[in-house]
Amino acid sequence: MAKKQFKAESKRLLEMMINSIYTHREIFLRELISNASDAIDKIYYKALTDEQMVFDKDNYYIQVKPDKTNRTLTISDTGIGMSKEELENNLGVIAKSGSLAFKKENESKDGHEIIGQFGVGFYSAFMVADVVTVITKALGSDEAYKWESRGADGYTIEPCEKETVGTEIILKIKENTEDDQYDEYLEEYRLKAIIKKYSDFIRYPIRMEVTSSRLKEGSDNEFEEYQEEQTVNSMVPIWKKNKSELTEEDYANFYTEKRYGFDKPLKHIHISVEGTVSYNAIMFIPESIPYDYYTAEFEKGLELYSNGVLIMNKCSDLLPDYFSFVKGMVDSEDLSLNISREMLQHDRQLKLIAKNIKNKIKGQLQSLLRDEREKYEEFFKQFGRQLKYGVYSDYGSHKEDLQDLLMFYSSKEKKLVTLDDYVSRMPEDQKYIYYASGETIERIEKLPQTELVAEKGFEILYFTEDIDEFAIRMLTNYKEKEFRSVSSGDLGIESEDQTDNAEAGEEEDNKDLFEAMKDILSGKVKEVRVSKRLRSHPVCLSTDGEVTIEMEKILKSMPNNPNVQAEKVLEINKNHEVFASLKNAFEKDKEKLNLFTNLLYNQALLIEGLAVEDPVQFTNDVCQIMVSSSQ
Numbered sequence: 001m002a003k004k005q006f007k008a009e010s011k012r013l014l015e016m017m018i019n020s021i022y023t024h025r026e027i028f029l030r031e032l033i034s035n036a037s038d039a040i041d042k043i044y045y046k047a048l049t050d051e052q053m054v055f056d057k058d059n060y061y062i063q064v065k066p067d068k069t070n071r072t073l074t075i076s077d078t079g080i081g082m083s084k085e086e087l088e089n090n091l092g093v094i095a096k097s098g099s100l101a102f103k104k105e106n107e108s109k110d111g112h113e114i115i116g117q118f119g120v121g122f123y124s125a126f127m128v129a130d131v132v133t134v135i136t137k138a139l140g141s142d143e144a145y146k147w148e149s150r151g152a153d154g155y156t157i158e159p160c161e162k163e164t165v166g167t168e169i170i171l172k173i174k175e176n177t178e179d180d181q182y183d184e185y186l187e188e189y190r191l192k193a194i195i196k197k198y199s200d201f202i203r204y205p206i207r208m209e210v211t212s213s214r215l216k217e218g219s220d221n222e223f224e225e226y227q228e229e230q231t232v233n234s235m236v237p238i239w240k241k242n243k244s245e246l247t248e249e250d251y252a253n254f255y256t257e258k259r260y261g262f263d264k265p266l267k268h269i270h271i272s273v274e275g276t277v278s279y280n281a282i283m284f285i286p287e288s289i290p291y292d293y294y295t296a297e298f299e300k301g302l303e304l305y306s307n308g309v310l311i312m313n314k315c316s317d318l319l320p321d322y323f324s325f326v327k328g329m330v331d332s333e334d335l336s337l338n339i340s341r342e343m344l345q346h347d348r349q350l351k352l353i354a355k356n357i358k359n360k361i362k363g364q365l366q367s368l369l370r371d372e373r374e375k376y377e378e379f380f381k382q383f384g385r386q387l388k389y390g391v392y393s394d395y396g397s398h399k400e401d402l403q404d405l406l407m408f409y410s411s412k413e414k415k416l417v418t419l420d421d422y423v424s425r426m427p428e429d430q431k432y433i434y435y436a437s438g439e440t441i442e443r444i445e446k447l448p449q450t451e452l453v454a455e456k457g458f459e460i461l462y463f464t465e466d467i468d469e470f471a472i473r474m475l476t477n478y479k480e481k482e483f484r485s486v487s488s489g490d491l492g493i494e495s496e497d498q499t500d501n502a503e504a505g506e507e508e509d510n511k512d513l514f515e516a517m518k519d520i521l522s523g524k525v526k527e528v529r530v531s532k533r534l535r536s537h538p539v540c541l542s543t544d545g546e547v548t549i550e551m552e553k554i555l556k557s558m559p560n561n562p563n564v565q566a567e568k569v570l571e572i573n574k575n576h577e578v579f580a581s582l583k584n585a586f587e588k589d590k591e592k593l594n595l596f597t598n599l600l601y602n603q604a605l606l607i608e609g610l611a612v613e614d615p616v617q618f619t620n621d622v623c624q625i626m627v628s629s630s631q
Contacts, residue, residue, distance in 0.1 A: 039079020322390025
């Protein structure tokens, strides 16, 4: 029997395809099962147009049968089979697909879509097999044929015996090597796992003979093993069912079965779209944050199915980064896939699905915020940080989508509030949305800088996460109200008792004192001045310019420290006893002024949570004050 050569491609092309196109060898089983499903679909299509044919779904199935003794794995189907000519055309020409040709001739009916379109998946069998044998008998034919190949060297076709219509693909599994264990493709548990992973929702039964155990007859504690045929796939995916048929428990069970997380889903989103691009999706907002969420190992993305067949475990293109916490899947018949089915072409359909998914997630979060506030707060405590990153990233291009979803702790409400909550409560005379930054709520509440704003009765938002201020700076304003830090040089709070002129006079009268203090702190502060914000505290730091002290701290903690400095201003409370001591020292004891100035500056640093530059000198200064006060 003469060996035939592959018509379209060379040995090198086949080797490159086997070794390069597919990421994981286990994909071969997905491809062969998909082809088997296609073969049954073709009979289904024939039955739709041939009144003489009756399609009884119970008679159609796919069987997977491992044989460890002979080291073979057989995938058989009761599908349409192939003639000799079809064997030549479909298996003799690499990258030619019989399914694709059939699809062009027979438009999809009754919601069925043929999976295999690329004519390459069959050859993935050579990743795990030395020899691939195909025994097939076409519908309406009395003849059967055997196709056999050992790889890129070529193939043979010869007549054979086969009683029933359909196709058997017999793989002679490779021997193990030091690097690769091919035995796994003969193990029941491994084959079942691969089928459940990739082909669980193929619409025809996938049967396997599996080993089970039962109590021996007449025995109370002895068990015996026996073989039984089981259907290992679910067949009907949950996302193809009507929403009205499904309960919360059904969705929760699906979440657990798919191992999307060890928690419970906080909310689910079930989408069925028909139109320019048709797809189904079930997505979940998790209850708690994954342990690796903020690590480099975390992979975002939704499972992607093509007509019920898993194509990608994590399709990152379907989710924006700021919604990367969402788990779930998308199933579409309309996506353009490349020949390996593993990588998507970045086409219009994918972008349409991604855009719609983004809007659905946003809508669900808005609904949760509006209708189930406590649940939303639970969600935000887990994933709010990611939304803030979304506001800051990509130069603020997503801020309009996310600003209404943000929450911050409120000085008045003593709980999380939205920006809309804050603005809706603002008094008419309040110009800005005020915020204060610090490591914890408790520390912020003690900040001297909050005194004047709080005295005016204005609400303050507390920023306790490193991303907060950066995100707000990217927003710049909300509903035409600008954000303003309580540490800002200008709080925009007008004096009601005409003390501004008096304060200006104080500033002028003490100009020499403040210049002297500035010289003592040369390079550390931009200015020393009378504070308009302090009431009970003696000193604080404020800032001029765009960079605040909290931002400086965060930037300094980065691996590639950009050495960005805030323009610090040392503010002195003229109504505090310390101010009189400063004036007295300035007039009578310049050495003591130096001591007082450094102490106040270091005190202001400590209040801000900044490191004292010279701790030894600071402790010596404190001791000196203690000694002098006892004399």
